[in-house]
Every structure is written in structure tokens, then in C-alpha cells.
Amino acid sequence: MPFFCVMCGECCSQMGDVHVVEEEYGQGRFLMLNRYTGERHRVEIDPALARLYPDRRIYERWPGACPFLREKPRTGENVCIIHRTRPDICQEYRCWRLLILNEEGVRAGRVMERRHLAADDPALKEFWEQTVAVIREDDIARWDERVTGLLERAGYTVRR
Ligand code: SF4
Ligand code: SF4
Incomplete structure (x- = not known):
């Protein structure tokens, strides 16, 4: 059975201290720093999710959330707007057995x-x-x- 994420967003809700934007290149492209490991990663906002980027309401609920976590207003799902280029640590993460x-x-x-x-x-x-x-x-x-x-x-x- 593949991993089935219900998009609750909890795993990303406290990652703002770990994942920080070090540089913004424009056009939805960023250099992201993992402050715990020192690794840097070039990431890009998925075009289909770009409209969510300016909406920062999620930080009212989770002030410590990752800079790339957003809530879809219609469904309430929490999504990673850089999903396709997200760091390896995020790609490998599984929150449950x-x-x-x-x-x-x-x-x-x-x-x-x-x-x-x-x-x-x-x-x-x-x-x-x-x-x-x-x-x-x-x-x-x-x-x-x-x-x-x-x-x-x-x-x-x-x-x-
Ligand atoms: S991986 Fe994250 S968003 Fe998905 S179900 Fe687990 S805690 Fe929620
Ligand atoms: S990069 Fe994406 S998957 Fe990783 S913590 Fe941030 S929002 Fe979550």
C-alpha cells in the first residue's frame, strides 16, 4: 500500500525553524536552507499552486509552519506548494506505520x-x-x- 497522506499538515506545521528561505530568485524560485543540517536546496513553486503563495493565513494557526505550507481554501487541505522540488527529507517522510x-x-x-x-x-x-x-x-x-x-x-x- 503506498503511503496515504491525508494532508493534515501537521508534519510541516513546526518546520519553519528548520526550513528557511535563504534567497529568493524571483518567478517562484528559492534557495532553501535546512538550518539543522546546513544543506541547501533549490526549490520552485508548483505552477498549479502558485496562487496559494500570497495567502499567509496558515501562520495565524501555525506560526511556526514551513514557509511553503499553505491551506487550500475550498477543501481545507494543507499542501506543500513546492511539492515537486521539496527536499529529500520531506520526500522520504512517513508519519505513520x-x-x-x-x-x-x-x-x-x-x-x-x-x-x-x-x-x-x-x-x-x-x-x-x-x-x-x-x-x-x-x-x-x-x-x-x-x-x-x-x-x-x-x-x-x-x-x-
Ligand atoms: S505526512 Fe504530514 S500531512 Fe501527511 S498525514 Fe502525515 S502528518 Fe499529515
Ligand atoms: S518543504 Fe513542503 S513538505 Fe517540506 S516541510 Fe515545507 S511544506 Fe512540508
């Missing part, structure tokens, strides 16, 4: 690292504490199978 969707197909939570649940939905959090957190299984593949089965029987969809 297991994605848990509720019956409406909306994200209810994510399993990150090995077994950490980042829950969006309080009902999932409660289910997890009562039913999943008590599982004693050292083998991670078997643990995934058991947890997936429990979640699916409870009405969730699990994507890997």
Missing part, C-alpha cells in the same frame, strides 16, 4: 514508531487503552495483525 480511518473514511488515528498511537478520535483512544494497550506480543508483525483485526472488527479501516 498504520493509518486508522473511521467508518466515514476520516482519519481516527495513526500508529507511529512501533506501537505509539496518535489519536484524533477520543473513542479510538479509549478503545486502544482498553483493548490494544493490554496486548502482550513482542513480535511486531504479529502485533500488527492482531491490532488490525481488533480495529477492523470494531468498524475501523486500517491502511499500512
Whole structure:
């Protein structure tokens, strides 16, 4: 299953301290500096997303967001406006191992690292504490199978 990003924007919401614009060349082209690694990267705004660049409302919600994160006004999706040229660190990023969707197909939570649940939905959090957190299984593949089965029987969809 390919990585399925729901465009919540959380992973980019605190990256403004890391990714800074060092130089602007005009026509949507920039030199971007990763302040943690010292790497520099030439990036370019995707033409189809250029109209979003002047809209800085996202910084009211997330003052520390990456300089290239924007919200699509109609859908509320958060997008990287330099998606095609974004740095390798962003291309390789995966925020979850297991994605848990509720019956409406909306994200209810994510399993990150090995077994950490980042829950969006309080009902999932409660289910997890009562039913999943008590599982004693050292083998991670078997643990995934058991947890997936429990979640699916409870009405969730699990994507890997
Ligand atoms: S990678 Fe994960 S945290 Fe980042 S926008 Fe996609 S779903 Fe959200
Ligand atoms: S460059 Fe794009 S993917 Fe990377 S942190 Fe910024 S908005 Fe997110």
C-alpha cells in the first residue's frame, strides 16, 4: 500500500525553524536552507499552486509552519506548494506505520514508531487503552495483525 497522506499538515506545521528561505530568485524560485543540517536546496513553486503563495493565513494557526505550507481554501487541505522540488527529507517522510480511518473514511488515528498511537478520535483512544494497550506480543508483525483485526472488527479501516 503506498503511503496515504491525508494532508493534515501537521508534519510541516513546526518546520519553519528548520526550513528557511535563504534567497529568493524571483518567478517562484528559492534557495532553501535546512538550518539543522546546513544543506541547501533549490526549490520552485508548483505552477498549479502558485496562487496559494500570497495567502499567509496558515501562520495565524501555525506560526511556526514551513514557509511553503499553505491551506487550500475550498477543501481545507494543507499542501506543500513546492511539492515537486521539496527536499529529500520531506520526500522520504512517513508519519505513520498504520493509518486508522473511521467508518466515514476520516482519519481516527495513526500508529507511529512501533506501537505509539496518535489519536484524533477520543473513542479510538479509549478503545486502544482498553483493548490494544493490554496486548502482550513482542513480535511486531504479529502485533500488527492482531491490532488490525481488533480495529477492523470494531468498524475501523486500517491502511499500512
Ligand atoms: S505526512 Fe502525515 S502528518 Fe504530514 S500531512 Fe501527511 S498525514 Fe499529515
Ligand atoms: S518543504 Fe513542503 S513538505 Fe517540506 S516541510 Fe515545507 S511544506 Fe512540508
